[in-house]
Amino acid sequence: MQPTTRKGVNCLLLFKRTYSTSTTNTVKSLLNTHHTSKVLICGGGISGLSTALALKKKGISSEVLEHSKDFNANHLEHRGAFVSITGGRALDDLNLYEQVKKEGTPIGYYYVTNSKGQTYGKLDFNKEFMSRFRVQPLGISARSLHKILLKECQKPPSSTEGSVRFTQKTSVVSIEKSNSDLKVHFTGNRVPQSYSIVVGADGWNSKIRDLQFDPFDGYQTLTQPSGFGVVHLVVNAPWGVDDESLLEMWGTGSRVCITPIGQNKLYVWGTFNSKMPIAMSKSGLQPSTKFLEHFDDYKGYIPQIIDELTTHGPGAVEVDYPRDVSVTKLVHANTVLVGSAAHAMAPNLHQSTGLSLEDAVELADCLSKDPEISIEDALFNYETKRLKYTQTIFKDSWKMNKTGQVDTPLRNRFRDIALKWTFRSTALKAREARYLTNYHKEKKLVTSSSVNKK
Numbered sequence: 001m002q003p004t005t006r007k008g009v010n011c012l013l014l015f016k017r018t019y020s021t022s023t024t025n026t027v028k029s030l031l032n033t034h035h036t037s038k039v040l041i042c043g044g045g046i047s048g049l050s051t052a053l054a055l056k057k058k059g060i061s062s063e064v065l066e067h068s069k070d071f072n073a074n075h076l077e078h079r080g081a082f083v084s085i086t087g088g089r090a091l092d093d094l095n096l097y098e099q100v101k102k103e104g105t106p107i108g109y110y111y112v113t114n115s116k117g118q119t120y121g122k123l124d125f126n127k128e129f130m131s132r133f134r135v136q137p138l139g140i141s142a143r144s145l146h147k148i149l150l151k152e153c154q155k156p157p158s159s160t161e162g163s164v165r166f167t168q169k170t171s172v173v174s175i176e177k178s179n180s181d182l183k184v185h186f187t188g189n190r191v192p193q194s195y196s197i198v199v200g201a202d203g204w205n206s207k208i209r210d211l212q213f214d215p216f217d218g219y220q221t222l223t224q225p226s227g228f229g230v231v232h233l234v235v236n237a238p239w240g241v242d243d244e245s246l247l248e249m250w251g252t253g254s255r256v257c258i259t260p261i262g263q264n265k266l267y268v269w270g271t272f273n274s275k276m277p278i279a280m281s282k283s284g285l286q287p288s289t290k291f292l293e294h295f296d297d298y299k300g301y302i303p304q305i306i307d308e309l310t311t312h313g314p315g316a317v318e319v320d321y322p323r324d325v326s327v328t329k330l331v332h333a334n335t336v337l338v339g340s341a342a343h344a345m346a347p348n349l350h351q352s353t354g355l356s357l358e359d360a361v362e363l364a365d366c367l368s369k370d371p372e373i374s375i376e377d378a379l380f381n382y383e384t385k386r387l388k389y390t391q392t393i394f395k396d397s398w399k400m401n402k403t404g405q406v407d408t409p410l411r412n413r414f415r416d417i418a419l420k421w422t423f424r425s426t427a428l429k430a431r432e433a434r435y436l437t438n439y440h441k442e443k444k445l446v447t448s449s450s451v452n453k454k
Contacts, residue, residue: 025376048202049149050094051338058365071150073143082353086436104141117300137246170190173186182194197334199335209337227273240301251298254271256269322345330387381446
């Protein structure tokens with residue numbers, strides 16, 4: 001059999017791996033290791049913990065490395081999380097969907113309006129997707145989701161599960177190849193240790209990505225400023241606010257999104273165009289008046305939210321200036337990227353949390369489904385299943401960014417006219433259906449039977 005030329009490099013890599021005769025370091029070596037950590041996960045956020053939990057349930061032990069002093073996720077106090085339908089399927093695979101739904105709230109509808117509250121489009125999640133996929137999108141406090149994942153990771157493992165070890169106040173300094181393993185050097189006095197796999201779950205500014213992926217032949221990291229700042233806040237839901245719908249409001253050079261997250265709370269984020277260089281942009285906590293500065297002319301629920309923010313709110317909001325990060329490879333030298341380390345994007349399509357959960361479940365599935373293949377082949381399967389899919393969403397997010405952040409009244413008016421006719425339920429449904437179809441599409445993967453065909 002000859003390798004096809006479709007997508008050039010990827011097909012040659014598949015040919016090379018399919019006909020590899022190496023049998024060292026198979027997936028079987030990760031399983032039943034008497035709770036010896038064979039996988040190092042760098043990053044103790046939602047992406048890192050979901051990866052550790054997914055591996056644990058497949059019988060693979062891991063160590064979660066966090067540079068901060070603890071895992072309490074105080075930095076997520078002003079953040080919420082929207083879990084997409086595919087993210088909900090991932091939670092279901094982790095046996096967490098009902099628990100997250102109880103702590104948060106199901107999202108039945110998705111609306112897009114202008115800043116005055118006039119509706120552009122509506123998507124009924126229950127009608128369009130519930131019967132087929134058995135789950136709804138969910139809204140939940142990011143801190144609550146992190147707490148649930150951490151608690152599940154900390155539970156004593158069953159006889160068939162792997163264990164999760166936690167290490168804080170430690171970072172990776174360097175990684176070097178040592179036989180079939182990776183020898184990792186740490187900060188402080190900790191001695192170097194060998195692992196079969198290193199997972200970069202350390203966010204958009206990933207150190208693991210810089211250490212292992214930059215540079216080498218065929219790899220590129222595209223990092224670009226989103227062009228806007230984002231204000232994040234969590235407030236009590238004012239009376240009368242729809243508690244089962246995600247609402248986006250598009251203005252001129254700005255947007256606001258309102259997401260119910262359960263416990264009578266709302267997660268609100270607003271974007272505002274900013275030409276200030278990233279290096280000069282001040283991120284972190286700022287007075288709550290920062291929200292009023294950009295969004296006090298919005299109608300709909302915004303006046304009620306502003307009143308709640310100014311009278312009973314936390315007194316501060318979080319402001320950041322996000323960067324979008326896209327990569328051309330997810331795997332190199334038994335190092336794999338997940339979550340924002342692989343595909344950081346501004347909150348344009350509400351996909352970030354769902355993608356992190358999906359990454360975790362897919363990686364664990366690839367590392368456990370066929371114990372006879374090599375770890376290299378298992379990681380290649382993960383990249384085959386995830387890379388093109390996440391790149392598609394990344395590109396759509398960037399297009400949405402350009403559409404949603406138009407910065408002149410004239411362009412805004414033309415956009416509004418076009419969206420009234422095109423951004424209806426059919427357009428929203430088509431986009432979600434495309435993600436769902438691509439997520440469940442069968443890919444050509446390496447299996448032990450294909451390796452043994454030679």
